[in-house]
Amino acid sequence: MNTRIRGGLDMEGNVILRVQNLCKTFGGVKATNNVNFEMMRGELSAAIIGPNGAGKSTFFNLLTGYHAVDSGEVFFLGKNITNWPPHKITRLGIARAFQVSNIYPKLTTYENVRQAILTQQKRTLIFFTPANRLAKEETLELLEISGLSRYANTVAGILSQGDKKRLELAIALGSKPELLFLDEPTAGMSGEETYETMELVKRLNQEMGLTILFTEHDMSVVFGYARRLIVLHQGTVIAEGIPEEVRANEEVQRVYLGEEA
Amino acid sequence: MKKYGWLGLIFVSALLLPLLVGEFWIHVAVEILILGLFAVSFNMIFGYMGQLSFGHAAYYGVGAYATGLLMVKTSVPLPICLAASMIFAGLCALILGYFCVRLTGIYFAILTLAFGQLTYYIIFQWYSFTGGDDGLQGIIPPDLLFSANAYYYFTLIIVTGALFVMWLISKSPFGYTMQAIRENEERTRFIGINVRRYMLINFVIAGMFAGLAGGLWGPFNRSIAPDLCNWQQSGIPVFMTVIGGPLSFLGPMVGSVIYTFLMAFVTGFTEYWPLTIGLVIIFVVLYVPGGVLGLIAERVKVFRSKALEPAPDEYSDTGRS
Numbered sequence: 001m002n003t004r005i006r007g008g009l010d011m012e013g014n015v016i017l018r019v020q021n022l023c024k025t026f027g028g029v030k031a032t033n034n035v036n037f038e039m040m041r042g043e044l045s046a047a048i049i050g051p052n053g054a055g056k057s058t059f060f061n062l063l064t065g066y067h068a069v070d071s072g073e074v075f076f077l078g079k080n081i082t083n084w085p086p087h088k089i090t091r092l093g094i095a096r097a098f099q100v101s102n103i104y105p106k107l108t109t110y111e112n113v114r115q116a117i118l119t120q121q122k123r124t125l126i127f128f129t130p131a132n133r134l135a136k137e138e139t140l141e142l143l144e145i146s147g148l149s150r151y152a153n154t155v156a157g158i159l160s161q162g163d164k165k166r167l168e169l170a171i172a173l174g175s176k177p178e179l180l181f182l183d184e185p186t187a188g189m190s191g192e193e194t195y196e197t198m199e200l201v202k203r204l205n206q207e208m209g210l211t212i213l214f215t216e217h218d219m220s221v222v223f224g225y226a227r228r229l230i231v232l233h234q235g236t237v238i239a240e241g242i243p244e245e246v247r248a249n250e251e252v253q254r255v256y257l258g259e260e261a
Numbered sequence: 262m263k264k265y266g267w268l269g270l271i272f273v274s275a276l277l278l279p280l281l282v283g284e285f286w287i288h289v290a291v292e293i294l295i296l297g298l299f300a301v302s303f304n305m306i307f308g309y310m311g312q313l314s315f316g317h318a319a320y321y322g323v324g325a326y327a328t329g330l331l332m333v334k335t336s337v338p339l340p341i342c343l344a345a346s347m348i349f350a351g352l353c354a355l356i357l358g359y360f361c362v363r364l365t366g367i368y369f370a371i372l373t374l375a376f377g378q379l380t381y382y383i384i385f386q387w388y389s390f391t392g393g394d395d396g397l398q399g400i401i402p403p404d405l406l407f408s409a410n411a412y413y414y415f416t417l418i419i420v421t422g423a424l425f426v427m428w429l430i431s432k433s434p435f436g437y438t439m440q441a442i443r444e445n446e447e448r449t450r451f452i453g454i455n456v457r458r459y460m461l462i463n464f465v466i467a468g469m470f471a472g473l474a475g476g477l478w479g480p481f482n483r484s485i486a487p488d489l490c491n492w493q494q495s496g497i498p499v500f501m502t503v504i505g506g507p508l509s510f511l512g513p514m515v516g517s518v519i520y521t522f523l524m525a526f527v528t529g530f531t532e533y534w535p536l537t538i539g540l541v542i543i544f545v546v547l548y549v550p551g552g553v554l555g556l557i558a559e560r561v562k563v564f565r566s567k568a569l570e571p572a573p574d575e576y577s578d579t580g581r582s
Contacts, residue, residue, distance in 0.1 A: 090451055102447060104441055104444040107444060114437075127430050171448070
C-alpha cells in the first residue's frame with residue numbers, strides 16, 4: 001500500500017485521512033460535533049459505531065462531499081478536501097458504499113462494475129468505440145473478486161439484498177480507491193453472506209493494502225474485524241481505541257453496548 | 262451483425278420507396294426522416310439522460326435559420342450550410358444548456374421551455390435579420406437535389422449517417438455514462454463523474470443533431486417560419502418518442518413514422534388532426550406505456566421465455582406438477 005501513493009506526497013508520514021474539528025448542524029441538531037480523527041495508511045477497518053442517529057452516516061457524508069461542512073477541515077493525503085464535490089474526492093482516491101445499496105438497477109451487474117472502471121480509467125469521454133469492447137478483463141476480475149461472476153449478465157435490480165451490497169462494494173473498488181468507506185456493509189445479509197463479505201473486506205485490506213473505514217451495527221462483525229474503534233454518540237466521539245479498550249469503556253456500555261457487553 | 266439484418270432490410274426498402282409510391286408520399290417520407298432525426302436527438306436527453314426537454318425546438322429552429330439564412334443571403338453549398346446548422350445549434354445548446362443542466366426534473370423541463378420560447382421570440386422579433394413573422398422564403402435546394410426523389414435520397418443518407426453516429430454514441434462509454442446518470446445520479450457522482458458537465462456535453466450533442474434536422478427542413482419546405490422554434494414544435498418529438506418508445510434507440514423514429522403518416526392520412530379527410538393525435542397519445546400512455554417498440558420488445562421477451570420453458574412432463578422430474 002505504501003507504494004501506491006498518489007495525489008501528491010503525504011506530508012504527515014503515514015496519515016491518509018485527518019479530520020479536524022468537524023461540525024455539522026441540521027436545524028438545531030448537532031449531527032457532527034467537533035470531531036477529530038486520523039487514519040493511518042493501510043489501517044484495517046477502523047469502525048465507527050454508535051446507536052441509530054449517532055451521526056455515523058453524516059460523518060461519511062461530510063468526508064465524501066455529500067453534505068457541506070459547517071466548520072472544520074478534512075485532509076486526504078495531506079490535501080485539504082473540505083467541501084470538495086463528490087466526483088473530485090472520488091477521483092482523488094476515496095470511494096464509498098452507502099447504507100442502502102446504491103447501484104444502477106436497470107443495468108446488468110457487469111455494466112455496473114464496468115461503469116466504475118471506465119470512469120476510473122478516464123475513458124467515459126470516448127464516443128465512437130462500443131463500451132462492450134473496453135475494460136473486459138478488469139471488469140471480470142473485479143466480479144470474480146467480489147464473488148459476483150455468476151450474476152454478470154443479471155439485471156442488478158433483481159439481485160438479493162446481500163448481492164446488491166456486494167455489487168456496490170465492487171463498484172466502489174472499480175474506482176481503485178486508496179481509502180474506502182463502507183456504511184454498514186453487511187446490512188440485510190444472512191450470516192453466511194456477512195462472513196463472506198467481511199472476509200473479502202479483510203482480504204482487500206491485507207492483500208491489496210486498502211485502507212478501510214466502516215460503520216456497523218453487528219457487534220460480532222465490529223469486534224471480529226476492526227482493529228480500532230471510534231464510537232459516536234449524538235455527533236460526538238465518546239471513545240476511541242482498540243476493541244478491548246472500547247468494550248471496557250463505561251460510557252460506551254451505557255449508551256450503546258449495554259451491560260451484557 | 263446478424264441481428265442488425267432487419268435494419269439493412271428497412272434501408273433497402275427505403276431506397277426502393279420512390280419506385281413504389283407517388284410524390285406526395287415521398288414528401289411524407291422526407292418529413293418522417295427529418296422529424297425522426299429531430300425526435301431521436303430529443304431522446305438523447307429524454308431517454309438516455311432522463312430529463313424532459315420542452316424546448317428542443319429551439320435548436321431545430323436555430324439549425325433551420327442557419328441553413329435558411331446562409332442559403333438565402335449567401336451562396337454557401339448546402340452541406341456546409343448543414344454543418345453550420347449543427348455548429349450554431351450546438352453553440353445555442355451550449356449557452357442555454359449551461360443553465361438548464363443545473364436543474365433536473367420539472368425545473369429542467371420548465372427552464373428548457375422558457376429558453377425555447379425566448380429563442381422563438383428573438384427570431385420572431387428580429388425582423389431585419391430573420392424576417393420576423395414573415396419567415397424566410399426561397400430556400401431552394403441546389404439543382405441536383407431539386408426533385409422530390411433527389412432530396413429524399415439526400416435526406417435519407419444524411420439522416421442514416423446521423424442516426425448511425427448517435428447510435429455509436431449511445432453504445433459508447435459516454436452513452437453508458439448518460440444511462441448511469443439517468444439510473445442513479447448520486448452513484449454516478451460517487452464513481453467520479455462530473456454529472457453536470459456530462460449532461461451539458463450530451464445536451465450540446467442533442468442540440469447539434471436537432472440543428473441538423475432543422476437544417477434539412479428549410480430546403481425541403483422551401484421556407485421557414487419562427488413557429489419552428491415554438492413550444493408546439495417542441496411537443497412533436499415528445500409525442501413521437503412517447504408513441505415509439507423512449508427506451509429503445511429507434512423508438513422515436515418509429516414514433517415519427519406513425520405520427521407523420523397518421524397526420525398525412527388524417528388531414529386528407531378531416532381537420533380534426535389534433536383530436537386524433539390526442540386520442541392516440543391517450544391510448545399509448547394508458548395501454549402501451551413503453552411505446553410501440555417497448556411493447557414489441559416485451560412480446561419478444563415473453564415469446565422467447567415461453568419457447569425456453571420446459572414441457573409439462575419435464576417438470577415432473579423435479580417434483581413439480
